[in-house]
Amino acid sequence: SQQGEEDPQALSIQEGENATMNCSYKTSINNLQWYRQNSGRGLVHLILIRSNEREKHSGRLRVTLDTSKKSSSLLITASRAADTASYFCATDAGGAQKLVFGQGTRLTINP
Amino acid sequence: NAGVTQTPKFQVLKTGQSMTLQCAQDMNHNSMYWYRQDPGMGLRLIYYSASEGTTDKGEVPNGYNVSRLNKREFSLRLESAAPSQTSVYFCASTGQGRVSGELFFGEGSRLTVL
Numbered sequence: 001s002q003q004g005e006e007d008p009q010a011l012s013i014q015e016g017e018n019a020t021m022n023c024s025y026k027t028s029i030n031n032l033q034w035y036r037q038n039s040g041r042g043l044v045h046l047i048l049i050r051s052n053e054r055e056k057h058s059g060r061l062r063v064t065l066d067t068s069k070k071s072s073s074l075l076i077t078a079s080r081a082a083d084t085a086s087y088f089c090a091t092d093a094g095g096a097q098k099l100v101f102g103q104g105t106r107l108t109i110n111p
Numbered sequence: 112n113a114g115v116t117q118t119p120k121f122q123v124l125k126t127g128q129s130m131t132l133q134c135a136q137d138m139n140h141n142s143m144y145w146y147r148q149d150p151g152m153g154l155r156l157i158y159y160s161a162s163e164g165t166t167d168k169g170e171v172p173n174g175y176n177v178s179r180l181n182k183r184e185f186s187l188r189l190e191s192a193a194p195s196q197t198s199v200y201f202c203a204s205t206g207q208g209r210v211s212g213e214l215f216f217g218e219g220s221r222l223t224v225l
Contacts, residue, residue, distance in 0.1 A: 018170060033213065042115075042201055042216035043154075077152060088153065090214075097142060097161045103153040 005102050006089060012108040019076040021105040023089030024069075030092050032065055032072050033099070037086045046074075046087075079109045117202050117217035124192045124224045132187040132220050134202030142205045143185035144169075144214065146221060147198040154201065160185055164202055192224045 007022045023032070031050045035043040049056045049065045049072065056063045062075040076083055086104040093100055115136045124130055136143065141162045146154040146169075156169030160179040174196060176188045185204075189196055199221050203214040 035214075042218045043203075044216070045213040045216070048213060064139075097159055097167075098156055100156070100170075101142075101146075101154040105149060 001081060006087070006105045009103070010106045010108070012110060013079060014110050015079060015081055017079055019079050019083070019107055019109075021074045021087055023072045023074070023102055025089075025091050025093060026070065027093045028067075032063075033090045034061075034063060034072075034074050035088045035090060035101075037088065037104070039085070040042070043049075043088065056072075078109075081109050081111055083107060084109045112185065113143075115204055115215050115217035117200075117220050119220060120218065121221050122223070124189075124222065125210050126193060128192050128224075129188065130222075131189075132194065132200055132202075132222075133184070133197060134186065134217060135184045136202075136204040136215070137183065138204060138206060138215065139182070140204035140206040140215070141182070143179065145175075145185070145187045146203065147171065147203045148201060148219075149198050156184055157200075184208045189222075192222075194224045196222065197224045198222060 033048045034046045047058050047063050049063050053104045060077045065072045086106045087103050088091050088104045090099040090101045115190050118133045144159040145157040155171045157175050158177040160166045163182045166177050178186045199219045201219050202217045205212050205214050
């Protein structure tokens with residue numbers, strides 16, 4: 001079964017707007033990661049947040065983690081056409097060597 | 112620095128045929144992984160190798176075998192392909208040890224079983 005569940009499954013916004021994606025998980029974790037996948041390509045790591053962190057920033061990305069609610073959110077500010085991709089959260093709930101991925105959010109940025 | 116390289120990129124098989132997907136990384140990583148990605152299912156772990164000489168089953172290992180040939184290479188073998196194994200296969204690696212860290216992915220191998 002999938003540990004991470006992203007919401008929404010698909011999101012379409014206008015260029016320049018902010019995009020927010022959510023991830024929920026079921027069991028305790030040490031860290032949670034977000035990845036991006038462009039169409040037909042492999043996944044690329046975006047950011048890792050540890051269980052003792054509540055918020056982390058990287059450029060236009062902001063990730064929050066609420067361990068009490070077992071949820072995380074990824075915010076992309078001032079979206080660009082190049083941000084069009086699928087975004088996946090992944091947790092280590094399967095064990096230190098087994099990242100478990102959610103089903104992903106497909107983000108479309110309209111010009 | 113190529114990162115993680117997978118071959119072949121595309122393959123079409125008939126039911127019952129066998130094939131091996133090859134993966135190599137040049138980042139001196141200890142751990143390597145094979146995932147499959149199906150529409151609406153996200154990525155599911157098939158097998159992983161925490162270090163050279165060790166392999167372990169993931170979530171969906173049935174119908175697959177793996178070999179950690181050396182520190183650089185981790186292959187995935189389908190002994191008797193089935194249509195249910197039509198998927199995109201991704202190899203990944205990480206240099207992290209006991210603590211899970213960033214995975215580096217290859218570009219994928221797209222397999223169709225007829």
